[in-house]
Amino acid sequence: MEKVHTTCIYCGCGCGLFLHVEDGRVVGASPSPSHPMSLGRLCIKGWLVGEFVGHPDRLRHPLIRKGDRLSRASWVEALSTTVASLRAIVDKFGPDSLGILTSAKGTNEENYLLMKLARAGLKTNNVDHVARLCHAPTVAGLSYAFGSGAMTNPISSLAQATAILVVGSNTTEQHPLVASYILEARSKGAQLLVADPRKTQLADLADLRLAPRPGTDIAWINALLNVIIRENLIDQEFIDARTEGFDAVRLNVSGCTPEAAEKISGIPAQDLANAARVFGSAERGAVVYAMGITQHTTGTDNVQALANLVLATGNIGREGTGLYPLRGHQNVQGACDMGALPDLYCGYQKVTQARQKFEQAWGTKLPDKPGLTALEMLAAAEDGRLKGLFIVGENPMMSYPDSSRVKKALEALEFLAVCDIFPTETSELADVVLPGASFAEKDGTFTSTERRIQRIRRAVSAPGQARAEWEIISHILRRLDVPADYTSVAEIMEEIASLTPQYGGVHYNRLGTRGLQWPCPTPDHPGTGVLHAEKFSIGRARFRAVEHREPIEVADNEYPLILTTGRSLYHFHTGTMTRRTSLLERELPLPAVEINLEDAKSLGIRNSQPVIVETRRGSISLEAKVTEDVPKGIIFVPFHFCEAPANILTAQVLDPQSKIPEFKVSAARIRRA
Amino acid sequence: MSEYIPLQAEIVDIDIESPNTYLISLKPLDNANFGYKPGQFVMVSVFGLGECPISITSSPTRKTLQLCIRRAGKITNGIMDCRVGDVLGIRGPYGNGFPLQSMKKNIMIAGGGSGFATLRSLVNYIVDRRSAFGEVAVAYGARTRQDLYFMQEYKSWQQAGIEVGITVDIGDESWKGNVGLVTALIDKFRLSAGSAAICGPPVMINAVAKKLMDKGFDHSDIYVSMERHMKCGVGKCEHCMIGPYHACQDGPVFSYDKVKSVL
C-alpha cells in the first residue's frame, strides 16, 4: 500500500489528500492533516475521489472518425491527422478560423502549453476555457476595480470575519471547506448574511436571509450602500487614502433606497436596512460570492457592485475582510493565470501590450488582436467563420448554454478534436478523440481559488494508451515547429515562472504540501496571503457606478416562471466523474426540478411526478421535487444529468463586458408529462 | 469459497403477473439443492449490474424456486430484461422466515401491493400442509386490478379451505370485486384470533395491525416482513439496521411489537 500526496480534482477549495495505491490501482483516499487550508478534512466528493480513476469507461485509445463511427487508431495516426487537419484549415482559411478550448481541470503546465500552442503554434488568440461560463466577470471586474481578479484573502481568513455576506453561493454544497470557515466565524459570533433566491443550507443557518428575484442584485447591493452612506458607516479614511471614483458612486446610489430596491428585488426594505447596518458596522466584513452574482448579463457590473461595497467599508487588505470569488473547478484559477484567455497572456499581461515580450521568449511572431471568447467561437462555428476547434477536458454539449445551438456549432466545424479522460456528449461529435491522463496519473500543479499553487503527483499509470496532456501538446507543438522539448513538468513551470510575474518564484522544490500563494515574484518570496494590504497594483482601487438592468428574459404570459440552474453537493458539473462514483450516484441518481409548493399545487403537480420544463430553446423531462426551499415563481434545475440537460433550456445571451452567459435567468414553463 | 460467491441459477420460466412484475422460475445449476423456509429471501445477482434482495415467493413444498420481480431500480430492471435460459446469481436463503413453530394454528395473512409476493410463500405452504393449521384467511389488496398478482391461484386457496378476500383501491367496469382497504376485508372474515403475517407499505401494516389487535390478536403474535435496503444479506454491511436488529438476520420477519416504533 502506497500513499501519494496530491490535490483534489473537484472544486476550487484545493484540499490536500492522499491517494491510496495497491497493486498499481487507486483503492482509496484520505485527507492530509498537513494541508494549510483543509487541515485533515475533506468533503464527501474528496473522500471518494479515487473511484472514477480506474473505471472501465476510461478512454484508453486514440479514436478517429471513420464515417459515422469512431474507430481505434494509433497515436501516430491520431496526432498526424490532428496536425494535418489543423494545418489545412490554417492554410485555407487563416489562423483565426481555429480555436482552442483548454481545460480548467487540466494542470497549469497543460494550460500554459495549450495557450502557447494556440498563439505560437497556430498563430491565433482564439483560446478560452470555462472561466467564460463562471468567473469571467470576476477577472474583468476585479482587474478593473482592484488590479487583480483573484480572491483577496486566503480561505482561512474568513474565520476572523465579524460579518460575512454570502451572495449567490450555495457554499455548503459547492465549496464545503469554505463553508466550514464561514460557519466557524459564525460560531465565534460573526453575523451571517446570506443572499440567495433559494433556501439553501447556508441560508437556513443565516442570521439574516435575503431572497432576491434572480437578476436584481445591483438594485439591492446599491441599496445596502445607500444605507451605509446615509448612516455614515463608510470608512472615509480608506476611501480617501486608497481609492478613487467614490463620488460618482455616492451620487449614483443616493436614489437606490431600500424601498426602491424592494420594488425591484422583492427583498423587504427593512431587511436591507438591517443587513446594511450589520455589514457596515462590522469591524471585519467579508463578502463571498459565486455564480449567483456572475452568471448574468450584468455579471461584470454585479461584481463591481460588490467591489464598491467592500471598498466603501474599507473591508480590504486585512485578515477577516475581503472579497472571495469562489472558483468552481480545481484549476480554473490556474487556467486564467496561465492566460488561456483570448485577450491575455499568462500573468494577465494584455495581448495588445505584452506581445513583444512573448515573441522574444518564444522566438516567433505572435497574433496581435485579441481573439474570440468561448461563446463567440461557437457562434463563429455556427455561421461558418470558425472551421476547427480543439477541445480539451471540457464538455460544452452539457455545460454551455442552449445545447441545440452548441450541437449545430460543433457539427458545422470541419474539424473537431477532443482530448478527455471519459467519452462525453462532446467527444461523440469529434473527428479525433485523444485519451488523456487523469489527475492521479500525472505530475503538475493546480492553483486553487485562494491562489494556492500546489502539486499533484502521479500515483498510478494511465490506462491503456492514455497520455498526460502536457506530453500530447508538446508533441503537437514540435510538429508545428515550436520548440517543446520538456522532459518534465518542472521544466515547464520554470518557463512559466520566467514569464509570469505572479509565479516568478514558483519552483517545484518549493511546493511541498503547502504550495505557494501568488503573487510569489521571486525564489525567496514566501507567497502572499492577504492581497492589497499596503497598496493596489493599480495604485488606487476604482469605484464605478453601476445600475440595475433587467435580465434579457423576464417572466411573461407564455413563460410565467423563472428558471435558474445550479449544482448539488454530490455531483460535479457534467457528472463525468461523480456519476461513475457509486455512493455519489446512489445519493442523487435522477434529475429533478425544484418547484415551489404553491406553484405546484396550482399546476396540479405532485412530488416525484414526471413533468416537462420548457423554455424558448427547448424542453426536458424529469421529476418534480415540490419544496418550500424555492420561492414562488422560480424553478431550479441542476445541470449534472444527461437525461435532462439543463442547458437545453438556457440561452446564449451574454454580458457585453465579460461575455458570460445568463445561466441564472431564463423564462420557463412547466407542465405534467 | 466465500459466502459472497453466488450459486448460479437458470431462468426456466417467466410469467407476466402485471405490466411491471414478472414471476420468474429458477433452476439452480449443477443440480444444486436449494432448501428454504417461507418468508426467507435471496440476494439476486445480475452480473455486471449488481445484487439486490428479493423475497422467495414459492413454497418450499413445491418443486420450483420462484421469485416475483417488480421494476424498482437498476438491478430489477436488469432482471426484467433477462430471457428464459439466462443465468442469474443467487445467494442465500437468508433471513429468519415466518416462525412456523411458534405461530398459532389460526393464521391471518394480510398483504398490500407487491408485498404480497412475500406472503404467497406462506399461503402455498399452508395449502400444502393444510392439516397442520386451523382457520386461515388471506386478505390482499392492490392499487388496481392490473396490479393484482397470482390471480390464477385464488381459487386453489379457497378450495383448500382458506377464506380469501381481494380488494383494489381503484376499480373499473370489469372489476366486480371489493373496492376499498384491506382492513375492510378483515371485518368480513370468520377468523377472530390467532397469529398474523403482514407485508406491505408501513401505513397499511399499522392499519391492519391495529384492526387485528382490536379483534383480539396479541401484538407479539402479529408478524411483519420488513423491507429494507440490503447489500450483504448476512448482517455485516449494516444497511438493513433496524435499531439493534438486522432485517437480513433477525428479520425480515419481526413481531409487531419490536418494529412498531419504526413503521
Place this chain on the structure above:
Amino acid sequence: MKAFLPKDNLVPMLTRVGRYMEVVAPIEVEGVAVFASWSGQSLALKDNPLLPPLEFFLPQRETIFRYVQDSGRYSFEEAAGKTRLIFGIRPCDLRALAVLDSIFGSPPLDQIYFDKRRSTVLVALNCNEPGESCFCEHLGSGPKCSDSVDLQLTEIAGGYVIETGSPAGILILKEHPEIFLEASRSQLLEKDELMKQAKEVMKDRKARSLPEMKEAIEKADWNALGRVCLNCGSCTFVCPVCHCFTIQDLGVPDGERIRCRDTCLLSGFSRIAGGANPRANIGDRMKNWYLDKFEYIPQRTGLLGCVGCGRCSRVCLAEMDRWSLEVRR
C-alpha cells in the same frame, strides 16, 4: 514472554521480518504519518495516523471476486491473500479490530476479512502520550493494549519493552535472539509507571467519560445537529470501528464484484428501492450512528462500538462538539 528491544534494533527487526512478509508501518509521507508499506522509510511513531489500519482488513475498495462469462455461464476467481506484519497499531485501533472480529465473525463468517486477519501479524505500540482528542482510558480501550496481540511494545528509555500475546509473537522473539535482550525488572517497572501516567493524563479530561457520552446522546437535539452537518461522511471514514460497506459490479460481461466502504450518514444508505427512507433525515442518521456505537454494538458483541480515539472530532467539518453533542451556535 517479555523482552527488551533497544531502539537501534527496531529497524533491523522490521527489516528481517520484511524478508518474508510485507511490513506495514506508520511512515512519513510529505511530513504526515500514514500507515503504508514500509521499505526502510523513517518511521513516524509520535502520533497515531489519521486513518486507522482498519483499511488493511476492510479496504476502502477491494475486489471480492472476478466473474468471467462463457456461453452464458459464469466462473469466479477470488483474490489471493497477502501475509503482512502491521507495526505500530495502537490499543484503540486494536480494540476496534476485536469489535470487528465479533461482527465479521458472527455466522456466516466473513472469510474475506478473516483471511486478512489470519495472515496478518500485529505488533502494537502503546501510547505514552495520548493525543489531544484521545479518551480511550474512559472507555477501557487504552492507553495500553488489553486485547491479545502478537506483540505489544511500550517505549521506555533506550528502547521498548516487548510483551508477547500469541505463538506468532513468541516465534518472532525466538527466531531473532540477537535483536532482543532480556527485560530487567526496573525496565518493566518503568513501563508500568509510564502507562499509569498516560492513564492519568486522560482521566483529567472529564468531559469524555462514558456516562457523560451516554447522557449527551440522550439529550442531544438531533435536528439541530443535522442542520449544521455538511454531509462529508468524514467521521465514518476515519472511525476504526465503522465498517459499513456496499457491493457493486464493474464490467460486462466480465468484470469484478467490488466491496467498498460506505457511510450510514448518506441518505442513499438506507433508502429502499421505490424511494421510501426509514432514516430520511440527517439528524436521524446521526442519532443512529451514535446509538449504534454506544447501544447496538454493545448489545450484539458485548464491546463498545467506540474506542475513544477522537478522530471523528478532528475531521468534522461542522461546528458541533462531538462529546457534548451540541451545536456550537
